[in-house]
Amino acid sequence: MKNEMIDLVDASAASSLELARRNSEPTLPNNKKSRNGIYWVQMSPALIILLLMTIAPAIFLVRKSLTNDSLLNSNSNFVGLDNYQAILTDASLLNSARVTATFVGIVVLLEMVAGLFFAQLLHKKSRSNSVAGALLIIPFAVAPAVSAMVFRELLNPNYGWVNYFMGLVGLPDKIDWLGNSTTAWIALIGLDVWQWTPFVTLILIAGMSSLPAEPLEAAAVDGANSWQIFRHISFRLLAPFIGIALVLRTIQAFKTFDSFLILTGGGPGDSTSPINLEIYRVALQSFRVGYASAMAIILLITISVLTPILLRILRRATQNEEV
Amino acid sequence: MLHIKKEGNVFGAKIRLALVAVMAIGLVAAMTPSNAAQKAPKQIRILYATAEANSAAVQSALPAFNKKTGVKLVMDTMPYGALQTKVFAEFAAKSSYYDVVIVDTPWSPALAQNLEPLSGYMTNKSLNNLAPLNAADFIPKVFYDTAVYNVKKPSQHYPKPTAKVDPAAIKKAGFDVYGLPIQANALALAYRKDLFEDPAQKAAFKKAAGRALTVPKTLDEFAEVAEFFTQPEKNLYGTTLMAGTGDWSTDDFKTLLAAFGGDGYMIGNNQELNFNSTAGVKALTYYRNLIKSGFTPPGTTSASWDEVATMFNSGLTAMTMNYHDLKLDDTIKGGVIGYAKVPAGNSEGPHFGTWMLSVNKFSKNKEWAYRAAQWLTSAEQSTAMLSKGIHPARNSVYVAAVKLPDANRAAYYRTLKQALAVGAGRPRLTNYGEVNAVIFTMVNNVATGKLEPKPALAAAAVEVTKLLESAGYKVSK
Numbered sequence: 001m002k003n004e005m006i007d008l009v010d011a012s013a014a015s016s017l018e019l020a021r022r023n024s025e026p027t028l029p030n031n032k033k034s035r036n037g038i039y040w041v042q043m044s045p046a047l048i049i050l051l052l053m054t055i056a057p058a059i060f061l062v063r064k065s066l067t068n069d070s071l072l073n074s075n076s077n078f079v080g081l082d083n084y085q086a087i088l089t090d091a092s093l094l095n096s097a098r099v100t101a102t103f104v105g106i107v108v109l110l111e112m113v114a115g116l117f118f119a120q121l122l123h124k125k126s127r128s129n130s131v132a133g134a135l136l137i138i139p140f141a142v143a144p145a146v147s148a149m150v151f152r153e154l155l156n157p158n159y160g161w162v163n164y165f166m167g168l169v170g171l172p173d174k175i176d177w178l179g180n181s182t183t184a185w186i187a188l189i190g191l192d193v194w195q196w197t198p199f200v201t202l203i204l205i206a207g208m209s210s211l212p213a214e215p216l217e218a219a220a221v222d223g224a225n226s227w228q229i230f231r232h233i234s235f236r237l238l239a240p241f242i243g244i245a246l247v248l249r250t251i252q253a254f255k256t257f258d259s260f261l262i263l264t265g266g267g268p269g270d271s272t273s274p275i276n277l278e279i280y281r282v283a284l285q286s287f288r289v290g291y292a293s294a295m296a297i298i299l300l301i302t303i304s305v306l307t308p309i310l311l312r313i314l315r316r317a318t319q320n321e322e323v
Numbered sequence: 324m325l326h327i328k329k330e331g332n333v334f335g336a337k338i339r340l341a342l343v344a345v346m347a348i349g350l351v352a353a354m355t356p357s358n359a360a361q362k363a364p365k366q367i368r369i370l371y372a373t374a375e376a377n378s379a380a381v382q383s384a385l386p387a388f389n390k391k392t393g394v395k396l397v398m399d400t401m402p403y404g405a406l407q408t409k410v411f412a413e414f415a416a417k418s419s420y421y422d423v424v425i426v427d428t429p430w431s432p433a434l435a436q437n438l439e440p441l442s443g444y445m446t447n448k449s450l451n452n453l454a455p456l457n458a459a460d461f462i463p464k465v466f467y468d469t470a471v472y473n474v475k476k477p478s479q480h481y482p483k484p485t486a487k488v489d490p491a492a493i494k495k496a497g498f499d500v501y502g503l504p505i506q507a508n509a510l511a512l513a514y515r516k517d518l519f520e521d522p523a524q525k526a527a528f529k530k531a532a533g534r535a536l537t538v539p540k541t542l543d544e545f546a547e548v549a550e551f552f553t554q555p556e557k558n559l560y561g562t563t564l565m566a567g568t569g570d571w572s573t574d575d576f577k578t579l580l581a582a583f584g585g586d587g588y589m590i591g592n593n594q595e596l597n598f599n600s601t602a603g604v605k606a607l608t609y610y611r612n613l614i615k616s617g618f619t620p621p622g623t624t625s626a627s628w629d630e631v632a633t634m635f636n637s638g639l640t641a642m643t644m645n646y647h648d649l650k651l652d653d654t655i656k657g658g659v660i661g662y663a664k665v666p667a668g669n670s671e672g673p674h675f676g677t678w679m680l681s682v683n684k685f686s687k688n689k690e691w692a693y694r695a696a697q698w699l700t701s702a703e704q705s706t707a708m709l710s711k712g713i714h715p716a717r718n719s720v721y722v723a724a725v726k727l728p729d730a731n732r733a734a735y736y737r738t739l740k741q742a743l744a745v746g747a748g749r750p751r752l753t754n755y756g757e758v759n760a761v762i763f764t765m766v767n768n769v770a771t772g773k774l775e776p777k778p779a780l781a782a783a784a785v786e787v788t789k790l791l792e793s794a795g796y797k798v799s800k
Binding site: 068070071072086090092156157158159161174176177178179180184264265266267268270273282284285286287288291293 | 415435436567568569622623637750753757764773786789793
C-alpha cells in the first residue's frame with residue numbers, strides 16, 4: 001500500500017514536472033530546420049560578442065601580418081607570406097623560439113611537479129594549511145615586473161642578498177648571476193617557479209579537496225601504500241585539474257615577458273631573449289606592425305596547436321593508469 | 324557758419340577719438356600674447372618623460388607660464404618605454420590631444436613627418452614675444468643633431484653641424500626645425516676627486532706608474548688609472564662600464580669607436596656600416612680587456628646606466644662614465660666627485676642624446692603650443708631650471724651654470740658643455756630600436772668573452788644589413 005502510494009506520488013510529481021517543463025519552454029515549431037533557426041537566433045548575441053572579441057581581432061591580425069604596415073607609415077602594401085618567410089629564416093628569431101620553448105618546457109615541468117608536491121602536503125584541512133594557503137597567493141599576486149625588479153636587486157653581485165648569504169655559508173659570493181648564461185637561466189627559471197608554483201598548487205589543492213574519500217579509503221583498507229594510492233587513484237582523479245593547471249601555465253609561460261625584459265634584458269648576448277622580447281622590439285620600438293603581427297600569429301598557432309596536444313597526452317597518461 | 328564749424332569740430336573730435344581708441348586697442352593688443360593670430364586656448368597639453376628628461380625641473384616652470392599668459396600648461400609624464408609607445412600611438416591615431424610632445428632623438432626619423440616644422444614660427448616675431456628666441460644661443464651640435472631634419476630624407480644629418488643656428492639658413496638648405504632642445508645628455512667621466520687627491524694614493528701611483536696621478540685624458544691613461552684603483556681588498560675597482568644588454572652598452576661602444584678614430588654615429592647618412600671597422604675592433608678589444616682584466620666590478624656585463632650609477636655612488640669604483648647626475652652616498656665620508664670629458668684616443672665623440680619639445684602637427688593650438696615650447700626652452704627658463712638640475716642646450720645658460728655656488732654642480736656643467744660641443748649622436752634610422760638591439764647584443768657578447776671583436780662585428784653587420792633592408796634602406800656595401 002505504502003509502495004503504491006509512493007508510486008502514485010512519484011507519477012503525480014513526474015507529470016507535474018513535465019507539465020511545468022512544457023509550460024516553461026517556448027513553443028517551438030516541429031520543423032527541425034525552423035527549430036535550428038530559432039536556436040541560432042537565440043545564440044546570436046553571444047556569438048556576435050564572441051566574434052567581435054576574439055575572431056575579429058585575430059582576422060585583423062592575420063590581415064596585418066600579410067602587409068608591410070608600419071604604425072606611422074600610411075603606405076601599407078600587401079606582401080603575401082614575405083613576413084612569415086623572413087621570420088622562419090631569421091637565425092636570431094629561431095634562437096628566440098628555442099629560448100621560449102626551453103623556458104616553457106622547463107618552468108611548466110618544474111611548476112607542475114612542485115605544485116603537485118605542495119598540494120599533496122597542504123590539501124588536508126588544518127589551521128596551518130589554511131595559513132599556508134593564504135600565503136601562497138602572495139607570489140602570483142605580485143606584479144611580474146615588480147618581482148623581476150626585486151629579483152634583480154637580490155641577485156646584484158655587489159649588494160644582493162643572495163651572494164651575501166651564500167658567502168655566509170662558505171659558497172662563492174661574487175657570482176655575476178645575470179652576466180653568465182647558465183646563471184641567468186637559473187635566475188629566470190627561479191623567478192618563474194617562485195611566482196607561479198603557488199598558482200598550480202592552489203588549483204591542485206582545490207582538486208584534491210573535491211576528490212571522493214571512498215576510493216582512497218578502500219585502497220587503504222586493501223593495503224595500498226601512500227605512493228600507490230597517489231599514483232593509481234589520486235593522480236587519475238586529479239587529471240582534469242592537472243590538465244587545467246598545465247594548459248593555463250603553458251599559455252602563461254609562453255606569454256612571459258616582464259621578467260625577461262627586466263631581469264636579463266635578453267642577455268647575456270641573446271641567450272635569454274624570448275620571442276616576446278623580439279615582438280616587443282619590432283612592434284613597440286620600431287612599430288613594424290605587419291612583421292610583428294606575423295610573429296604574433298606564429299606564436300598564437302604554436303599555443304593553439306600545443307594545448308590540445310598537451311591535453312591529449314595527459315588524457316592518454318591517465319587512461320593508461322586506468323588500464 | 325559758427326554752427327556748422329561747431330558741428331564740424333564735434334565730428335572731427337569724434338573721428339579723432341575713434342582713431343585714438345583704435346590705436347590704443349591695437350597697442351594694447353600688440354603688447355599682449357593674445358595678439359597671436361590664434362585665439363588663446365584655456366590650456367596646452369604636454370606629453371613629457373619622467374626622470375630621463377628631468378620632469379621635475381620643467382614642472383617647476385609651468386605655473387609661471389599660466390601667470391604670464393593665462394594659459395595653463397598641463398603636463399603628463401611617463402617613463403621611457405611607456406612614453407615611446409604612447410607618443411607613437413598618439414601620432415598614429417593623428418590625435419590632437421597633446422599639443423606639445425617630448426621626442427627623443429632615436430624616435431625622430433620615424434616621427435618627423437608628424438611634427439610641425441617650426442622654422443616659420445621661429446621667424447615670426449609675434450610668436451616669440453614671451454621670451455627672446457635667440458636661436459643662435461643653442462649649442463649648434465645639439466640643435467642640429469636633435470631638431471633639424473629633411474623630412475623627405477630623414478636619415479640625413481644637417482651638413483654644417485657646427486654652424487650658428489639660423490632657421491632661415493636651415494630652411495634654405497632643404498631642412499627644417501622639428502622641435503626645440505630641452506634636456507641635453509652626454510656621456511661624461513666622473514671620478515672620486517678625494518681619492519685622486521689622497522696623498523697615499525698619489526704616492527702609490529707614482530711608485531707604480533712612474534708619473535703623477537692625474538685625471539685620465541687618454542684611453543691609455545684611463546686603463547692605467549683603472550688598473551691602479553682596482554684594489555679589491557678595499558672593495559674598490561677602477562671604473563664602471565655599462566656592458567649589460569641595453570642601449571647603454573651601445574653608448575659605451577660608440578663613444579670608444581669615436582675615440583679610436585671611427586664614426587661615433589656608427590652608421591652613416593647613406594647607411595654605411597661604419598661600426599664594422601678597424602676602429603670598431605680596437606674599441607671592442609679595449610672594452611673587453613678592461614672587463615677581462617678585472618678593472619670593473621662584478622656585475623659589469625649585466626649593468627645598465629642606473630646600476631653603474633649605484634656602483635659609483637656607493638664608493639665601489641674610482642671612476643665612472645655616465646650621462647646622468649651622480650651623488651655619493653652619505654656613508655662615504657669626505658667623498659667628492661670631480662668631472663672631466665671622457666678620455667679621447669686619436670679623436671673624440673662622447674655619446675650624446677637630447678630631448679626636444681615638438682609641436683604636434685595635429686594640434687588645434689599649434690601657435691600656442693609653439694609659444695609654450697619656445698618659452699620653456701628659453702634661456703631665462705633654462706637658467707631658472709638649473710637649480711633643479713636641467714641639462715641645458717643653450718650656451719648662455721652654461722655661462723650661469725658654471726658659476727653656480729655648488730662647486731660640484733658647476734664642475735659638472737662645465738664638463739657637460741664641453742662634451743656636448745664634441746659629442747656624437749645616433750644614426751638616423753626609422754628602425755633604430757632593432758638595429759640598436761643587434762649592436763648592444765654584439766657588444767655584450769664581446770664583453771662576456773663569448774665572441775671575439777672582429778667576428779662579432781662582422782656578424783652584427785650582416786644582421787644590421789638585413790634589418791636596414793627590411794626597413795626599406797639601401798645599404799652601402
